Amino acid sequence: MKSFFNAIANLFKKPVTTQYPFQPTYKPDDYRGLIGFNEDLCIWCRRCEAVCPPGAIVFSQDMEGKQTYHYNRAVCIYCGECVRSCPKEGAIFQTAEPAPCALKAENINNGWNKLFPEAIQSREAFAAEKKRKAAEAAKAKAETETKQQ
Amino acid sequence: MGKTYEIPVGAQHISLLEPLHFKFTTENERIIKADANVYYVHRGIEQACCSKFKFRQVSFVVGRVCGLCSISHTTAYSQVAEKLLKIEIPKRAKYLRMLVIELDRIHSHLLCLSHVAENSGFEALFMKTMQYREFSMELLEGICGNRIQYDYSIVGGVSRDLKPEVADWTLKRLKEFMPQLDELLDIYQNNWTLSLKNKGAGAIDKETALRLNVVGPFARAAGLAVDVRNETEDLLPWKEAGFEMVLEKTGDVYARNLVRLRELYVSIKIIQNVINGLPEGALVTETKAFPDGEAVVRLEAPRGELFYYAKGNKTQVLERLKIKAPTFSNVAGMVEAFNNNEYGSAPAIIASYDPCLSCTAR
Numbered sequence: 001m002k003s004f005f006n007a008i009a010n011l012f013k014k015p016v017t018t019q020y021p022f023q024p025t026y027k028p029d030d031y032r033g034l035i036g037f038n039e040d041l042c043i044w045c046r047r048c049e050a051v052c053p054p055g056a057i058v059f060s061q062d063m064e065g066k067q068t069y070h071y072n073r074a075v076c077i078y079c080g081e082c083v084r085s086c087p088k089e090g091a092i093f094q095t096a097e098p099a100p101c102a103l104k105a106e107n108i109n110n111g112w113n114k115l116f117p118e119a120i121q122s123r124e125a126f127a128a129e130k131k132r133k134a135a136e137a138a139k140a141k142a143e144t145e146t147k148q149q
Numbered sequence: 150m151g152k153t154y155e156i157p158v159g160a161q162h163i164s165l166l167e168p169l170h171f172k173f174t175t176e177n178e179r180i181i182k183a184d185a186n187v188y189y190v191h192r193g194i195e196q197a198c199c200s201k202f203k204f205r206q207v208s209f210v211v212g213r214v215c216g217l218c219s220i221s222h223t224t225a226y227s228q229v230a231e232k233l234l235k236i237e238i239p240k241r242a243k244y245l246r247m248l249v250i251e252l253d254r255i256h257s258h259l260l261c262l263s264h265v266a267e268n269s270g271f272e273a274l275f276m277k278t279m280q281y282r283e284f285s286m287e288l289l290e291g292i293c294g295n296r297i298q299y300d301y302s303i304v305g306g307v308s309r310d311l312k313p314e315v316a317d318w319t320l321k322r323l324k325e326f327m328p329q330l331d332e333l334l335d336i337y338q339n340n341w342t343l344s345l346k347n348k349g350a351g352a353i354d355k356e357t358a359l360r361l362n363v364v365g366p367f368a369r370a371a372g373l374a375v376d377v378r379n380e381t382e383d384l385l386p387w388k389e390a391g392f393e394m395v396l397e398k399t400g401d402v403y404a405r406n407l408v409r410l411r412e413l414y415v416s417i418k419i420i421q422n423v424i425n426g427l428p429e430g431a432l433v434t435e436t437k438a439f440p441d442g443e444a445v446v447r448l449e450a451p452r453g454e455l456f457y458y459a460k461g462n463k464t465q466v467l468e469r470l471k472i473k474a475p476t477f478s479n480v481a482g483m484v485e486a487f488n489n490n491e492y493g494s495a496p497a498i499i500a501s502y503d504p505c506l507s508c509t510a511r
């Protein structure tokens with residue numbers, strides 16, 4: 001009998017669910033959201049790339065040695081390891097912004113799968129080029145030294 | 150001897166929450182034999198942890214073994230890695246780990262209870278339990294920054310601090326939850342319709358439970374006093390935080406419901422003690438060492454004893470990682486407890502085991 005009256009009373013109560021997306025749901029101020037990056041502060045140590053568990057950060061490098069930061073929000077698990085590992089405060093930081101859905105036009109999966117090895121390759125190419133230049137310089141130096149003798 | 154029928158349930162079934170397959174042999178609606186097949190979702194996580202990921206990254210990988218007891222897996226792995234690194238973590242980190250594990254237990258137990266109610270045909274109680282469970286999800290989100298994948302334990306400590314305002318808010322919400330928990334306990338204990346489905350169903354006695362090595366609330370409902378929190382003190386100071394053993398005698402679905410509900414009171418007490426007596430100090434112990442040697446760790450997850458074994462060889466990548474989830478230990482007991490029950494009670498019995506097959510198959 002008690003449950004019968006409870007059932008009737010429940011008909012007049014407000015629903016306990018939240019009318020998402022028309023009403024916002026609960027979100028703490030320090031929600032683990034998108035990762036932000038500040039190019040001016042970064043010292044390009046690539047520590048964040050090394051610690052990231054799923055590999056959501058990668059740095060590519062052009063032939064002048066300038067590095068570019070790439071980040072994939074669909075791969076990121078928002079763990080904050082990159083922020084904890086960064087030696088320069090503020091270079092990489094976590095915002096409270098939830099990640100927006102990826103659109104088809106972004107080509108977020110295939111594009112990233114292509115970009116990731118390319119970025120690694122670009123770094124290897126730069127390192128090889130640097131090594132070659134260093135070897136050349138050393139050779140030239142050795143030649144001038146022998147000439148002087 | 151009447152005619153026997155074989156009824157397969159699963160691997161995908163409307164009343165099953167998990168990818169597991171049961172084969173019941175029934176005689177006149179009565180189950181005389183049950184078989185279980187559990188390995189449907191093998192994901193190769195152990196192999197990935199020993200090849201693709203560095204040992205510090207593994208704590209985030211094992212967090213994805215299970216959605217419900219993510220924190221138990223991360224904490225157990227972090228502890229085993231700390232043993233390999235031979236470091237002691239700060240006391241504050243230990244307390245914060247206990248806090249999140251107990252909050253996780255609250256939401257996991259309430260989820261299980263709601264599914265028992267649903268599978269017993271009591272849909273309204275399912276909704277009520279889920280409504281009352283929501284507070285624990287919000288607290289976890291406030292503390293860890295995410296509703297499900299907490300990523301809270303890291304090798305060496307915890308990743309975030311507990312802010313004072315969040316701590317106050319947690320205590321406030323727990324106080325609000327207390328009368329709701331009393332109400333739930335009253336319903337699960339005294340509701341006549343629910344007792345028809347739950348009392349005497351899926352019973353297992355103490356000797357059988359011991360023989361089949363049953364763990365967690367499943368064992369405690371049968372009167373078997375197994376709880377890792379009662380046995381180990383070195384890694385997390387459970388007794389200091391107010392742990393008490395909860396036991397029932399009958400070992401049926403009803404007893405399992407009661408064990409889970411009464412454990413929530415213990416969890417709430419632990420959380421309150423942790424927040425009120427939180428020691429000051431650092432969150433992480435830093436080290437540059439590499440894992441070396443072998444170690445095992447046991448931890449009480451919501452479903453029972455979770456076991457981790459790891460072997461390191463002084464490199465970034467572990468040599469071996471072995472995870473034994475509580476449900477794995479329970480499979481033998483699960484099959485046994487079906488015997489001599491009505492086929493109609495099978496859904497409620499399955500839900501009352503609280504099976505987590507993704508953990509088991511990893």
Ligand code: SF4
Nearest residue numbers: 052076077079080082
């Ligand atoms: S938050 Fe975690 S997953 Fe995301 S970029 Fe940083 S380290 Fe990688």
Ligand code: SF4
Nearest residue numbers: 042043045046048086
């Ligand atoms: S760890 Fe910090 S400083 Fe180093 S590359 Fe990443 S963002 Fe830059």
